Amino acid sequence: MRLHFTSARMVVAPLLLGIAVLALWQLAVVALEIKPFVLPGPAAIADQFFGNIDNVWTASAVTGWNALVGLVLGAIAGVLFATLAAVWPVLDELSAPIVAALAVIPIVALAPVLYTMYGAGAETARQIIAAIAVFIPVYLNSLRGFRQVRPVHRELMHVYAASGIQTARNVTLPSSLPFIFTGLRIASSLAVISALIAEYFGGPVGGLGKSITSAASSSNYSLAWAYVLGSILVGLVFYSITLGLEKFVSRHRPTP
Amino acid sequence: MTRKDSLPVTDAHAVKVTGVSRIFSIKKKPPVTALESVDLTVAPGEFVSLIGPSGCGKSTLLRLIADLDQPTAGTIEVFGKTARKARIDQDYGIAFQQAGLLPWRTVRANIELPLELHKVGTAERRSRSTELLELVGLGDFGDSYPDQLSGGMQQRVAIARALAESPNLLLMDEPFGALDEMTRERMQNELIRICAETRAAVVFVTHSIPEAVFLSDRVVVMSPRPGRIRSVLPIRLGGPDDRSEHIREDAAFFDGVSAVRESLHGTPDTGNARGVDTR
Numbered sequence: 001m002r003l004h005f006t007s008a009r010m011v012v013a014p015l016l017l018g019i020a021v022l023a024l025w026q027l028a029v030v031a032l033e034i035k036p037f038v039l040p041g042p043a044a045i046a047d048q049f050f051g052n053i054d055n056v057w058t059a060s061a062v063t064g065w066n067a068l069v070g071l072v073l074g075a076i077a078g079v080l081f082a083t084l085a086a087v088w089p090v091l092d093e094l095s096a097p098i099v100a101a102l103a104v105i106p107i108v109a110l111a112p113v114l115y116t117m118y119g120a121g122a123e124t125a126r127q128i129i130a131a132i133a134v135f136i137p138v139y140l141n142s143l144r145g146f147r148q149v150r151p152v153h154r155e156l157m158h159v160y161a162a163s164g165i166q167t168a169r170n171v172t173l174p175s176s177l178p179f180i181f182t183g184l185r186i187a188s189s190l191a192v193i194s195a196l197i198a199e200y201f202g203g204p205v206g207g208l209g210k211s212i213t214s215a216a217s218s219s220n221y222s223l224a225w226a227y228v229l230g231s232i233l234v235g236l237v238f239y240s241i242t243l244g245l246e247k248f249v250s251r252h253r254p255t256p
Numbered sequence: 257m258t259r260k261d262s263l264p265v266t267d268a269h270a271v272k273v274t275g276v277s278r279i280f281s282i283k284k285k286p287p288v289t290a291l292e293s294v295d296l297t298v299a300p301g302e303f304v305s306l307i308g309p310s311g312c313g314k315s316t317l318l319r320l321i322a323d324l325d326q327p328t329a330g331t332i333e334v335f336g337k338t339a340r341k342a343r344i345d346q347d348y349g350i351a352f353q354q355a356g357l358l359p360w361r362t363v364r365a366n367i368e369l370p371l372e373l374h375k376v377g378t379a380e381r382r383s384r385s386t387e388l389l390e391l392v393g394l395g396d397f398g399d400s401y402p403d404q405l406s407g408g409m410q411q412r413v414a415i416a417r418a419l420a421e422s423p424n425l426l427l428m429d430e431p432f433g434a435l436d437e438m439t440r441e442r443m444q445n446e447l448i449r450i451c452a453e454t455r456a457a458v459v460f461v462t463h464s465i466p467e468a469v470f471l472s473d474r475v476v477v478m479s480p481r482p483g484r485i486r487s488v489l490p491i492r493l494g495g496p497d498d499r500s501e502h503i504r505e506d507a508a509f510f511d512g513v514s515a516v517r518e519s520l521h522g523t524p525d526t527g528n529a530r531g532v533d534t535r
Contacts, residue, residue, distance in 0.1 A: 152356035155324055160373050161344045170369070174360045 040222040049226035055211070056230040063207040064234045066123050066195040070130020071238070074191070075184060077131070078138025085139075086146035086172075099139065107133045108194055111201035126198040126207075133194040134187040138180070145179025146172060181246035188238040196231055208234070269333065270425050270457035271298040271321055276330030278316055278483075289482035290316045293330070296476060296485065300424060303451060303458045305468035305475045307516065313483025314461045315429055321459060322350055322427050334425065346374065348425040349418030349456075353433045355410035357402040363413050364389065364398035370420045388416040391450060408439035415447070419454060426451075426458045433463065441504075444470055465520070469493075469512035470504065477519040487519045 022042045028034065029041035036044065049056060085092035107129055114125035149172055157167040199209025208231045215224035273296040281287045291313040298304045306314035319325040320332055323343040334342035342348065349370075357366045365372075367385045376384075389395050392412040402410055411431055418426060432440045444467060451458060462468050468475045472491050479486045491512045493503055503509050 150356070152352055152354050153358065155352070156350075156356055158324065159322060159343060159350050160370050161346065162373050166373055170373070171358070174358065 036221045037219065040225055044222040045225040045229060048220075048222040049229055052223060052226060056226060059206060059208045059211045059227060060230045060234050062123075063192070063196050063199070063209065063231070064237075066126045066198075066207070067130050067191040067234070067238065069127040070195060071134050071184075071188060071191040073127070074131035074134025075138045075187065078135045078183065078187075079142050079180060081135075082139050082142035082146060085143055092143065099136065102132065103136050103140075108197045108201070111198040111203075115202045120203050123204065125203060126195050129198045130191045130195040133190045137186040137190065138183040141179045141183030141186075142176060145176025148179060149175045177249050178246070181242065181249065185239065185242045185246060188242040189235055192231070192235045192238050268299065269297050270300045270302065270335060271296070271459060272333040272336075273297070273317070273321070274331050274333075276317070276320060276327045276332060278313070278320060278325065279328045291320075291327075292482035292484050294483070294485055296488075298425075298457050298459060300457050301455050303460065303471055303473045305460045305462055305472040306478060307462055307465065307468045307475055308478030308483075308486075308520070309480050310463075311483070312478040312480040314478050316483065317478075318427055318429050318459060318461050322348065346370070346421055347423060348427050349421065349423040350427045351411075351414045351418045351429070351431040353430040355402070355407075355414040357410055357413055357417075359402050361401075362398065363394065363400050363402065363405070366402065366413055367416045367420055369417060374421070384420060385416075388419060391419070391453070392416045392446065406439075408435050408443060411435060411443065412446070415450070419450070419456075422454065424456055426454075426456045428458060428460045430461050430463065432467065440464075440467070447471060465513050465516050466504070466509075469509060469516055475512075475516050477516060486522075489515050489519060 026041045026043055029039065034041075081095075085095065110132070111125060111129055114128055118124040118128075153171045153175065154167075157171055162170070196207070196209040199207045200213060203210075205211075205214070208227055212224050212227045212231070215221075215227060273294055276291055276294045277289065278291040279287050279289050290311075294313075294317060296304075296317075306317060308314050316325065320327050321334065321339060323339040332339045335347050337345065337347070357363075358369065361369065364385050367388050368381045371381045371384060385398070386395075389398050392415060394409060394412060394416070397405065397409065402413065405413070411434075415428075415431065418428075432443050435443060448471065458471075460468070460471060469491055470493070475489045475491055477486045477489065478484065489512070493506070493508055493512065
């Protein structure tokens with residue numbers, strides 16, 4: 001009973017709020033005669049979105065694929081380096097300045113450099129940018145996770161004369177999974193954002209970023225917003241999938 | 257799984273500690289002598305408690321026997337082997353103050369963990385864990401997760417896990433330390449029963465005088481700074497069949513408690529609050 005009540009509140013309340021905001025937005029645009037280049041109404045954006053659904057879909061697929069490739073590569077590299085750094089702490093100390101530097105520079109600023117390296121006709125540069133953006137949170141969170149293993153569990157594995165691989169599989173990895181997935185969840189949004197922003201700096205056309213800029217530069221503001229809506233949806237899909245994975249792997253854990 | 261019948265004929269000791277010292281050197285601080293020339297032997301099937309105030313080195317001694325730490329001087333033999341060899345051969349089971357269960361594994365999977373690590377087949381694992389769940393009275397909880405269990409139940413799972421490979425030696429570091437008094441006494445009764453059934457030797461670290469007296473064949477009283485054995489007191493409360501709940505009201509039990517307390521405090525016991533827990 002209570003469960004139904006809370007889930008109804010969790011689903012219905014935000015839905016009602018969303019509808020109310022959209023209605024107010026539409027009302028404001030009509031009543032105050034706001035020009036489309038300032039802010040088009042939701043009806044116009046929806047019209048463009050569904051009218052160009054094929055184009056939005058193709059653009060989302062291009063950007064989404066770049067983000068996915070970056071996410072997978074960055075995540076693998078992040079977990080791998082975190083494993084090495086956990087085994088040899090000296091590696092962590094040596095790489096700390098580099099990781100700090102990577103964490104503070106805006107990765108997309110590298111886009112023009114990478115475009116000249118890999119050619120403006122290839123998607124490689126965008127995938128690399130997404131991968132670098134993903135690497136940092138995955139690496140930092142995984143490393144933190146690997147250090148969360150409880151001493152009693154570590155001693156238990158020592159007492160059982162367990163091999164390194166057995167210890168990793170039975171204790172280290174399960175202990176650090178929640179941390180790795182926190183990193184992945186942050187990284188999933190970063191992957192989409194980085195892949196999309198990287199398109200602003202050049203490279204082949206067809207992705208969401210390029211579509212937004214070209215629609216805006218041809219004064220088709222409602223269409224630009226339709227692509228923005230597409231970007232939001234791609235970001236949401238990435239976030240939801242990683243969140244779902246996180247919930248799945250931690251289903252047998254006490255909620256912190 | 258049958259009991260290991262690998263007791264060496266040449267050496268009748270379960271544990272033999274000879275002249276063991278352990279000095280902890282911490283940077284920029286004077287070294288701490290946790291143990292100083294400690295000698296102790298534990299016979300197969302014998303229950304020995306280590307008792308003493310904090311810092312007397314009782315946990316350190318247990319960790320040395322378990323090969324979780326190495327002595328600065330002296331030797332430790334477990335069933336005639338080095339502590340390291342005994343650990344690798346899995347000659348002992350261990351239970352810590354924290355149950356230390358893996359929260360992502362079911363109770364049954366936790367008990368099966370050591371068997372799984374040592375490549376015991378699925379069917380054998382299953383039958384052994386069923387047996388152990390019954391032994392610790394958790395037959396209906398095999399599919400539960402540790403966080404669904406009370407502290408006492410978790411500790412029982414940890415004991416079942418320690419017994420999984422039928423060790424001839426059980427090392428226990430204050431396993432009931434975090435439990436309430438009632439649960440604690442019930443767990444002590446169960447431990448007596450389990451030990452009678454498995455015939456394992458036990459080295460048991462505790463803070464509690466009544467607990468040490470109730471469980472042990474011998475109580476080793478230790479003193480701190482540096483950690484030394486002050487005295488070894490034999491306790492004669494009879495075999496496991498006699499050692500039921502009523503023994504806690506028995507004169508022999510109170511005598512044992514007084515003797516351990518006198519040895520701990522170094523003065524005769526004058527108080528009339530006999531049997532009161534002075535942990």
